[in-house]
Amino acid sequence: MGPKRSVPSGSKSAPKKRRRVMNLKEKVELLDMLRSGKTAAAVGRHYCINESTVRHIKKKEKEIREAIAAAAPTTAKYLHKPRDPNLSRVESATFFWVLDCYKKGIPVDSGIIREKAKSLYDFLKENEGEGSTSADFQASKGWFENFKKRFSLCSVKVMGEAASADQETASIGQEAAREFPETPKKLIEEKGSIQLLPFKLDCRDVPEVNVLERSFSVHKAHSVKDMENIFQLVRNVIPPLTTKKHKGQDGRIGIVGGCQEYTGAPYFAAISALKLGADLSHVFCTKDAAPVIKSYSPELIVHPVLDSPHTDEEVAKWLPRLHTIVIGPGLGRNDTLLENAKGIIEKSKVRGIPVVIDADGLWLIAQQPSLIQGYQRAILTPNYMEFSRLYETMFRTSVDSNDNHRCVLRLSQALGNLTVVQKGEKDIISDGEKVLVCSHEGSSRRCGGQGDLLSGSLGVLAHWAFLAGPEKTNGFPYVKTSY
Numbered sequence: 001m002g003p004k005r006s007v008p009s010g011s012k013s014a015p016k017k018r019r020r021v022m023n024l025k026e027k028v029e030l031l032d033m034l035r036s037g038k039t040a041a042a043v044g045r046h047y048c049i050n051e052s053t054v055r056h057i058k059k060k061e062k063e064i065r066e067a068i069a070a071a072a073p074t075t076a077k078y079l080h081k082p083r084d085p086n087l088s089r090v091e092s093a094t095f096f097w098v099l100d101c102y103k104k105g106i107p108v109d110s111g112i113i114r115e116k117a118k119s120l121y122d123f124l125k126e127n128e129g130e131g132s133t134s135a136d137f138q139a140s141k142g143w144f145e146n147f148k149k150r151f152s153l154c155s156v157k158v159m160g161e162a163a164s165a166d167q168e169t170a171s172i173g174q175e176a177a178r179e180f181p182e183t184p185k186k187l188i189e190e191k192g193s194i195q196l197l198p199f200k201l202d203c204r205d206v207p208e209v210n211v212l213e214r215s216f217s218v219h220k221a222h223s224v225k226d227m228e229n230i231f232q233l234v235r236n237v238i239p240p241l242t243t244k245k246h247k248g249q250d251g252r253i254g255i256v257g258g259c260q261e262y263t264g265a266p267y268f269a270a271i272s273a274l275k276l277g278a279d280l281s282h283v284f285c286t287k288d289a290a291p292v293i294k295s296y297s298p299e300l301i302v303h304p305v306l307d308s309p310h311t312d313e314e315v316a317k318w319l320p321r322l323h324t325i326v327i328g329p330g331l332g333r334n335d336t337l338l339e340n341a342k343g344i345i346e347k348s349k350v351r352g353i354p355v356v357i358d359a360d361g362l363w364l365i366a367q368q369p370s371l372i373q374g375y376q377r378a379i380l381t382p383n384y385m386e387f388s389r390l391y392e393t394m395f396r397t398s399v400d401s402n403d404n405h406r407c408v409l410r411l412s413q414a415l416g417n418l419t420v421v422q423k424g425e426k427d428i429i430s431d432g433e434k435v436l437v438c439s440h441e442g443s444s445r446r447c448g449g450q451g452d453l454l455s456g457s458l459g460v461l462a463h464w465a466f467l468a469g470p471e472k473t474n475g476f477p478y479v480k481t482s483y
């Protein structure tokens with residue numbers, strides 16, 4: 001592997017020695033050795049690993065053997081258990097409900113929050129009917145503690161009639177407290193008994209931000225080994241060229257955008273998708289933008305439907321044929337166009353189509369975050385301004401430019417762990433669990449259209465990563481693709 005290494009945010013310590021990571025096949029062999037009577041120490045020596053690692057693997061024996069039985073690739077290094085998408089949805093909804101209660105001055109305790117989350121989860125499960133594969137969700141105390149950390153919630157104590165003195169009764173966002181500073185004061189005045197715990201979030205409450213960083217300069221000579229590392233990442237998802245495929249299999253991408261003012265942006269996105277390797281690139285734009293975009297390239301398929309009274313039906317005809325949708329380049333901020341884009345996002349979600357949201361699509365999301373919240377097949381690609389807008393919508397406070405990594409992580413979490421790519425000198429990417437920093441050097445010019453090239457390319461890569469499957473992307477297709 002290349003220069004990628006894991007360092008805690010802000011750490012200046014020396015790089016850690018790389019751990020030996022065993023794949024599933026090796027782990028099963030190790031377990032068999034233990035079963036045959038060898039001691040943990042002997043097995044550790046055999047595999048050059050610590051005895052504690054051997055014990056840890058032994059503890060996971062059941063899961064490892066089950067994974068093998070379920071035909072997980074034996075070269076897999078981690079047991080990847082995808083997060084329950086319903087749980088992500090429930091957590092986002094619960095977070096907003098808590099904020100809403102806070103705004104209205106309604107104290108909620110951990111019991112009420114847990115009850116609310118459970119009822120939301122059960123509701124989703126019930127709606128899925130008999131075929132539901134959702135697990136039972138108990139909204140346990142452990143879940144509540146993680147939920148608080150995930151959404152950076154902190155606690156206030158309510159004393160007097162409302163609750164006993166020591167009872168933790170409300171968990172609210174620290175930023176909410178800044179947004180609605182009057183609320184706690186009002187409550188104190190009305191009930192005379194409310195005390196706020198220090199609102200400053202205790203650093204121990206915030207999960208450690210693990211950052212993976214990779215950089216590659218185009219202005220320096222590189223060793224073949226360095227370049228091999230980069231190419232390997234890319235090779236992992238690029239579908240092989242063969243004579244056995246038919247037109248369209250390597251990617252049918254739809255770009256939603258293009259209006260009277262902006263015809264370049266959707267063109268850049270659509271043509272970069274084609275140049276990267278998509279088979280077909282469609283543009284859904286307004287009637288007056290269509291002839292202009294068509295005239296740029298005969299390779300694009302252009303649909304002048306975005307301002308039609310029948311956008312829904314027109315787009316619905318095409319959606320089943322598309323692998324990814326890119327929403328926003330050159331969309332503009334006309335209400336009708338935004339409303340139509342909203343309809344397309346909703347329909348894409350129903351069909352499970354990966355969606356990349358950029359430019360004015362992000363403007364729309366900043367107005368209505370619930371539109372995309374919890375849809376983990378979405379990738380948002382905000383530039384600095386777009387990121388600030390989204391962040392302020394979600395947290396009612398400005399971005400802390402000294403702690404961008406954490407801000408990107410938090411935004412992703414608040415949106416239900418979808419992938420956020422904050423563009424800039426270094427691109428910061430997070431799915432709410434990890435933060436990847438990409439400092440590959442690009443052009444030093446900052447001309448318009450570079451973001452459009454990125455969103456179009458991501459449209460194709462998202463499809464390819466999805467096709468490649470979790471094994472080739474370590475279980476995280478979208479975040480790896482964005483990297």
Ligand SMILES: NC(=O)C1=CN([C@@H]2O[C@H](COP(=O)(O)OP(=O)(O)OC[C@H]3O[C@@H](n4cnc5c(N)ncnc54)[C@H](O)[C@@H]3O)[C@@H](O)[C@H]2O)[C@@H](O)CC1
Nearest residue numbers: 262263264265329330331332359360383384385448449452
């Ligand atoms: N040829 C074309 O048709 C083009 C059309 N475009 C479209 O134009 C529309 C508006 O896009 P905008 O990007 O202007 O969106 P905004 O209207 O949100 O403007 C963003 C502003 O943020 C500023 N900004 C960006 N990065 C910054 C940073 N790091 N620090 C401080 N300020 C920063 C920019 O200079 C710009 O003024 C979109 O639909 C977009 O797709 C652009 O993509 C450019 C090319």
Ligand SMILES: Nc1ncnc2c1ncn2[C@@H]1O[C@H](COP(=O)(O)OP(=O)(O)OP(=O)(O)O)[C@@H](O)[C@H]1O
Nearest residue numbers: 383384423424425427442447448449450451452454
């Ligand atoms: N200061 C910078 N230094 C180096 N690269 C940058 C810098 N800012 C942005 N980039 C790179 O340029 C690409 C486009 O980002 P940019 O911020 O220009 O997007 P945008 O404003 O959405 O573009 P567009 O003009 O298409 O709307 C990203 O891939 C990002 O990595």
